[in-house]
């Protein structure tokens with residue numbers, strides 16, 4: 001029988017991200033505003049093309065993150081049993097603070113405490129590590145909006161497959177494009193961080209698939225930092241332990257939306273349950289690179305299929321979880337409509353955060369009168385000559401498969417054409433029908449995409465399954481005893497050891 | 499009198515402290531046990547310090563362990579002079595490697611501003627005790643030859659007598675000063691393991707070798723395969 005598990009998954013709709021960093025700030029305020037964690041951004045927003053945070057994190061030739069296929073077997077690139085235990089004393093490929101940035105603060109108190117002087121007092125930047133004055137030279141979003149710049153955009157790792165002329169056209173002033181890429185931990189199905197941890201401190205929660213670090217068991221061997229290809233595990237230099245995004249599990253367990261998603265100004269974020277077949281993880285993670293994406297998408301099972309429902313129940317998945325899976329916006333985007341892709345499937349961690357690619361930077365082109373194209377046929381033509389090379393998007397979202405990227409952009413464009421025909425009514429219906437045919441969408445689907453993309457309310461965007469913590473607690477102790485303890489009294493302070 | 503305190507009482511204090519201290523530390527402050535890596539703040543110098551230091555100390559540690567456990571095998575090996583030289587020179591080379599690594603680590607600590615923030619008093623104690631240990635060790639190896647042989651004959655019986663709870667200190671108290679320092683500082687080192695960063699090698703992750711790579715923990719169900 002299938003081994004069905006449920007996974008909290010996410011969709012980020014990049015066409016809607018305005019790059020405001022509200023998500024990052026919401027997360028920082030709750031989780032990482034502490035000594036040793038100042039430099040951590042469990043949620044960060046990058047400008048693409050650009051180098052990101054930590055700088056050039058996608059370059060696994062340097063960082064050695066993720067898995068690699070070795071014949072029939074799958075091995076961690078920069079960690080693992082032998083490789084890891086040999087390099088505990090000095091972790092060969094681990095990034096240092098300089099790959100992220102040195103956190104700083106300003107001496108605001110100087111402004112208030114300063115005696116009267118001829119000149120105004122200044123609040124100089126001081127390092128949050130050493131306390132010494134410093135000149136900040138990089139930060140968590142230092143490349144913000146700088147996609148034309150020689151240091152950031154031109155060093156984007158995803159540019160490696162583009163021809164020199166393609167690269168040059170990308171940087172011509174009038175063709176310059178950019179979009180934002182918000183990133184959190186992908187809570188992968190085949191997490192490299194879990195596999196790399198020699199102490200067994202990392203684990204994936206069975207019920208919802210959230211990947212966590214047990215702070216009591218972490219011994220600071222920091223193999224996870226190297227192993228995570230997304231560089232979403234962070235080393236707390238003060239406590240000597242690793243930390244990472246916890247998908248706000250205390251909020252999820254109480255039915256609240258994770259902070260980054262709740263605060264998202266562009267409402268680009270969706271969260272829901274996906275059911276998957278855990279027995280296929282290994283087979284899929286070690287398949288040929290060209291099949292990776294297709295196969296990963298196959299692992300998710302249709303929550304409306306009676307067979308799947310029966311099997312899921314047999315595996316102990318709660319009815320409420322199956323119900324959430326049926327309403328999951330992630331299922332719709334990823335499987336029903338097929339317009340969301342995971343980030344860098346070639347790292348073979350089977351990530352559970354999917355992205356709807358940005359259409360506007362790829363398509364919007366100025367015509368001879370210095371206006372954007374609005375006529376449908378011209379728009380459709382632009383599909384064949386996109387401003388952002390499809391190869392570039394394919395390098396980020398589909399392990400290089402240009403076809404699937406093109407197909408998705410076609411679908412997104414079809415939704416626009418269809419809605420324009422409906423609301424403005426100035427388009428030739430034949431043209432819209434041709435687009436429908438070409439992209440394979442039905443008008444109902446196009447309406448569904450439109451609705452979930454632009455009108456959906458909070459409870460449609462976030463379908464959180466009840467956590468049933470009470471059942472877990474009942475197994476350990478009487479609920480009336482537990483009631484008095486919840487949340488208090490048992491935490492160790494995150495203190496540095498001797 | 500001093501001899502009794504240093505060689506008949508101190509070893510038991512050290513072992514007691516190691517045993518109870520590490521159990522206590524492990525059980526009651528599991529959160530704190532960590533390698534306290536500082537690689538995130540400084541990586542390059544650590545490479546040149548940490549690797550030779552650790553490989554050196556691990557070799558030397560197992561060397562000592564072998565001498566304690568199988569003195570006869572060592573003596574048998576040393577019967578042929580060439581084999582004795584090979585053993586002594588290898589051990590000395592590892593000792594030098596260890597010392598070099600240690601010095602580089604200490605220099606690194608004091609040269610790098612960022613590391614001040616993560617250097618505790620206990621770290622300084624660790625450096626001092628290791629320096630004493632390594633320097634006296636190399637001194638003994640150089641001036642009192644051939645250690646691997648007389649160690650097996652003089653020290654192994656003493657250490658065994660300690661473990662038999664019947665310490666026989668007659669031979670040890672007559673050893674040269676450097677040797678006595680080496681022994682006493684070894685006891686101190688053992689005793690402070692639970693209260694310093696030495697704790698990290700007690701939690702060496704052997705279990706990783708036979709654990710499956712992926713780890714799934716269920717909150718309220720027994721895990722299904």
Ligand code: HEM
Pocket residue numbers: 088089090220221533534535536537538544548552555556559603604607624625628695696698699702
């Ligand atoms: C058994 C295997 C051992 C492992 C896996 C191990 C691992 C480590 C690691 C990961 C660090 C942190 C390095 C960093 O800053 O990134 C470290 C530091 C250190 N270890 Fe070990 N260690 C081992 C054995 C030992 C032994 C036997 C000793 C001494 C008796 C020792 C003494 C030290 C010292 C003094 C440091 C601090 C180095 C510094 O930061 O200057 N280690 N070790």
Ligand code: SF4
Pocket residue numbers: 184185186187188191192193194211227228229230231232233244349
């Ligand atoms: S993205 Fe998250 S789950 Fe995946 S390997 Fe990195 S830290 Fe682990």
Ligand code: SF4
Pocket residue numbers: 016017018019020021022023024045180182263264265266267268
């Ligand atoms: S809050 Fe939303 S819109 Fe703003 S940067 Fe984050 S993901 Fe983008």
